[in-house]
Amino acid sequence: MNVGSYTYEEFLQKVREFHGGLAPGVILGGMIVDTAKRNLPADCLFDAICETDKCLPDSIQMLTPCTIGNGWMRIINTGRFAVTLYDKHKGNGVRVFVDVSKVKEFKDMDNWFSCLIPKKEQNKERLLDSIRDHGYDVLGLQHVKVDIGSLPNKEIADYAICKKCHESCLPTGSGVCLACQGKTYTSPANEGCCCCTKSN
Amino acid sequence: MNVGSYTYEEFLQKVREFHGGLAPGVILGGMIVDTAKRNLPADCLFDAICETDKCLPDSIQMLTPCTIGNGWMRIINTGRFAVTLYDKHKGNGVRVFVDVSKVKEFKDMDNWFSCLIPKKEQNKERLLDSIRDHGYDVLGLQHVKVDIGSLPNKEIADYAICKKCHESCLPTGSGVCLACQGKTYTSPANEGCCCCTKSN
Numbered sequence: 035m036n037v038g039s040y041t042y043e044e045f046l047q048k049v050r051e052f053h054g055g056l057a058p059g060v061i062l063g064g065m066i067v068d069t070a071k072r073n074l075p076a077d078c079l080f081d082a083i084c085e086t087d088k089c090l091p092d093s094i095q096m097l098t099p100c101t102i103g104n105g106w107m108r109i110i111n112t113g114r115f116a117v118t119l120y121d122k123h124k125g126n127g128v129r130v131f132v133d134v135s136k137v138k139e140f141k142d143m144d145n146w147f148s149c150l151i152p153k154k155e156q157n158k159e160r161l162l163d164s165i166r167d168h169g170y171d172v173l174g175l176q177h178v179k180v181d182i183g184s185l186p187n188k189e190i191a192d193y194a195i196c197k198k199c200h201e202s203c204l205p206t207g208s209g210v211c212l213a214c215q216g217k218t219y220t221s222p223a224n225e226g227c228c229c230c231t232k233s234n
Numbered sequence: 235m236n237v238g239s240y241t242y243e244e245f246l247q248k249v250r251e252f253h254g255g256l257a258p259g260v261i262l263g264g265m266i267v268d269t270a271k272r273n274l275p276a277d278c279l280f281d282a283i284c285e286t287d288k289c290l291p292d293s294i295q296m297l298t299p300c301t302i303g304n305g306w307m308r309i310i311n312t313g314r315f316a317v318t319l320y321d322k323h324k325g326n327g328v329r330v331f332v333d334v335s336k337v338k339e340f341k342d343m344d345n346w347f348s349c350l351i352p353k354k355e356q357n358k359e360r361l362l363d364s365i366r367d368h369g370y371d372v373l374g375l376q377h378v379k380v381d382i383g384s385l386p387n388k389e390i391a392d393y394a395i396c397k398k399c400h401e402s403c404l405p406t407g408s409g410v411c412l413a414c415q416g417k418t419y420t421s422p423a424n425e426g427c428c429c430c431t432k433s434n
Contacts, residue, residue: 054299054306063303083419092303095295099254102302102309103263103292106254109302110419112412113394113404118420126423131401147402149393177423185419193349194313201331202347204313212312219283219310219385220318223326223377 035166037064038071038097042166048096058146058161059089059115062132065169066090067097070119070130073175081122082107083180085114085131093117108185115147118178125180133174140168235366237264238271238297242366248296258346258361259289259315262332265369266290267297270319270330273375281322282307283380285314293317308385315347318378325380333374340368 037045045064046056053060074080082100084091087109091102094117100106106122120127137147142164145151196203196211203211237245245264246256253260274280282300284291287309291302294317300306306322320327337347342364345351396403396411403411 052295053301053304057304060303085413087302088305089303092301095252095301095303101253101292101295102287103260103289103295104253104255104257105288110417111404112417114396114399114401114411114413116401120420127420129420134395134400134402178420179423181419181421195334196314199314200334201314201316202334204311211314213285213314217310217312219381220320220327220329220378221381223379 037068045096049092052096053089053092056162057089058158058165060092060096061162062147062165062169062172063090063093063115063117064097065165066115066117066130066132066173067093067119069170069173069175070117070128071098073128073130074119074121078119078121079123080119080127083118083120084109085112085116085118087111088115090115090117118180120178120180122182125182127178127180129176129178131174131176133172136172136174140164140172143168143172237268245296249292252296253289253292256362257289258358258365260292260296261362262347262365262369262372263290263293263315263317264297265365266315266317266330266332266373267293267319269370269373269375270317270328271298273328273330274319274321278319278321279323280319280327283318283320284309285312285316285318287311288315290315290317310386318380320378320380322382325382327378327380329376329378331374331376333372336372336374340364340372343368343372 035042040048049056049060082094082098084094084107091107091109094107095101114131116129116131118127118129137144142157142160145156146161192205194203194205196214197209198214199211206212235242240248249256249260282294282298284294284307291309294307295301314331316329316331318327318329337344342357342360345356346361392405394403394405396414397409398414399411406412
């Protein structure tokens with residue numbers, strides 16, 4: 035069994051390296067992405083829409099040229115565990131999702147995916163075996179058309195300099211960037227903070 | 235010169251492979267991430283905040299364990315070209331940003347970063363040389379404290395099944411997922427669409 039151009043074991047190693055551990059969602063996600071790719075023509079120049087920000091974006095970034103930073107992958111978070119790969123010019127494509135009715139046939143996968151029992155009570159080894167053996171069996175596929183014109187713009191926005199912090203930023207009506215308006219979670223550190231010992 | 239654990243040439247090759255091309259923003263971004271990492275203690279277990287969705291998230295994903303799918307990188311899009319790496323338990327960290335007043339000293343970098351002339355009129359070779367030679371010189375660094383408690387939750391949200399599409403989804407008040415409420419850009423494809431020829 036292959037996932038994309040990798041053998042299954044190679045793919046698991048890639049998951050460890052990129053995602054930081056053998057997350058079931060990234061592994062099942064790899065099968066979702068692989069299924070979508072195999073249902074597009076080989077020469078299709080595609081973009082990706084990921085419907086969750088959990089795990090699945092990493093499967094896309096590992097198995098396709100689409101990343102969050104190059105703009106070819108968009109996350110439109112509805113919480114559905116689904117990927118759409120579509121012709122970036124025409125919008126035609128395929129959407130692959132987890133079919134909950136099929137997951138129910140596999141107890142360990144169901145316990146995990148449907149959150150039936152707490153994570154610490156799940157048997158991870160059996161879960162990973164179940165995904166390896168039946169992950170491709172729980173997927174659904176839809177042929178779809180993406181309304182490219184209505185997608186959030188991925189072009190570089192106009193450039194502005196914030197009147198307050200003087201950094202480049204997204205333009206705002208007031209001339210003060212969103213961070214200086216309060217959309218920030220950072221504040222200057224106190225003197226001698228324990229973590230930030232300058233070492234270079 | 236190294237960027238993270240890579241030589242400069244190795245880093246450029248990584249950028250080509252992961253991002254799909256030698257984007258100036260990913261290269262300068264690598265210097266931003268490298269500077270932030272070198273200003274944290276070596277044993278610091280950190281998360282990342284990226285203030286733009288353009289290019290820089292890929293630099294973070296290439297040079298740190300933080301990805302969009304494992305939740306250790308958050309994008310809080312103010313459009314500022316800046317990264318904060320912070321102790322994930324205490325919140326202490328460093329924020330590295332592009333100092334526009336320093337960029338002005340380097341014409342090719344300024345033409346690009348400050349959008350002074352159209353992209354097609356910029357000299358990409360000279361721009362990449364300028365970033366290679368002076369990228370580290372245009373950065374600013376702040377010691378910051380991240381208010382961890384106020385960050386958007388990255389834990390797995392409660393599980394729900396949409397009454398309409400019957401997929402797993404983020405819970406909503408109505409029981410109908412956000413996609414079925416209209417937050418979607420896909421519709422069923424017409425019969426015989428040109429792109430989605432099933433090939434497996």
